[in-house]
Amino acid sequence: MDTAKRLPKWILALLLAFVAVLPRSDGFSAQARHFSSGCTSRQEIALTFDDGPNPPYTEQILDILSARGARATFFVVGAAAESHPDLVRQEVELGMAVGSHSYGHSEELARMGPDDFRQDLQRAEAVLAPILGKKPSLYRAPYGKTGAVILEELRRAGYVSIGWDIDSGDWDNNTTTEQIVENVLSRAHPGGIILLHDGGAGEGNPNRTATVEALPRILEGLRERGLEPVTVSEIIAPSCP
Numbered sequence: 001m002d003t004a005k006r007l008p009k010w011i012l013a014l015l016l017a018f019v020a021v022l023p024r025s026d027g028f029s030a031q032a033r034h035f036s037s038g039c040t041s042r043q044e045i046a047l048t049f050d051d052g053p054n055p056p057y058t059e060q061i062l063d064i065l066s067a068r069g070a071r072a073t074f075f076v077v078g079a080a081a082e083s084h085p086d087l088v089r090q091e092v093e094l095g096m097a098v099g100s101h102s103y104g105h106s107e108e109l110a111r112m113g114p115d116d117f118r119q120d121l122q123r124a125e126a127v128l129a130p131i132l133g134k135k136p137s138l139y140r141a142p143y144g145k146t147g148a149v150i151l152e153e154l155r156r157a158g159y160v161s162i163g164w165d166i167d168s169g170d171w172d173n174n175t176t177t178e179q180i181v182e183n184v185l186s187r188a189h190p191g192g193i194i195l196l197h198d199g200g201a202g203e204g205n206p207n208r209t210a211t212v213e214a215l216p217r218i219l220e221g222l223r224e225r226g227l228e229p230v231t232v233s234e235i236i237a238p239s240c241p
């Protein structure tokens with residue numbers, strides 16, 4: 001008798017527990033999806049540029065990309081976008097994707113609680129949304145450091161987290177142009193996400209001459225391999241493994 005009365009509660013509890021671990025109907029789970037690479041049946045690859053906008057390198061990179069009909073994704077720092085909104089506008093006008101790379105690029109972000117992280121996310125969003133004409137949906141954590149707090153806040157705010165699987169090494173100012181080209185082309189594959197920088201928010205040195213010099217050779221090499229540079233959004237989907 002008692003058991004029979006309690007049974008529905010047990011069933012309810014089990015059902016709730018089961019539903020909590022199920023993926024949401026939109027294909028994303030309780031934490032934002034994190035993509036280190038994309039998935040595509042086409043011969044496509046994604047170039048990403050972090051830490052800008054940062055004159056004159058951002059303009060130089062945009063010139064090189066647009067002259068060659070290549071698309072890329074720029075993960076911009078909110079504070080830098082505030083100083084150079086025209087450069088972000090130019091990125092959008094040239095068909096590039098723009099994602100958030102936090103407001104202040106703080107090393108502390110990964111250790112912050114949800115409230116402080118959310119504050120930084122919203123501050124960047126307040127700068128970017130009016131320029132983009134919509135809320136950004138791509139986020140790259142500074143230094144690539146994500147965690148449960150960050151991923152949960154990103155999901156709540158409607159972002160996906162984007163990492164990389166091809167590190168050009170250009171964040172280290174000792175990396176030569178030659179090495180940047182080699183690091184990218186030796187690891188290039190369909191669905192790959194390439195890490196490059198047009199700014200230097202985290203490392204303090206914003207000189208991106210080596211990256212600018214490497215870019216035409218990278219684009220040439222990718223196309224020799226039959227790989228088309230597209231935006232990150234074009235190679236990620238909830239169905240990616």
Ligand SMILES: [Zn+2]
Binds near residue numbers: 101105
């Ligand atoms: Zn960065």
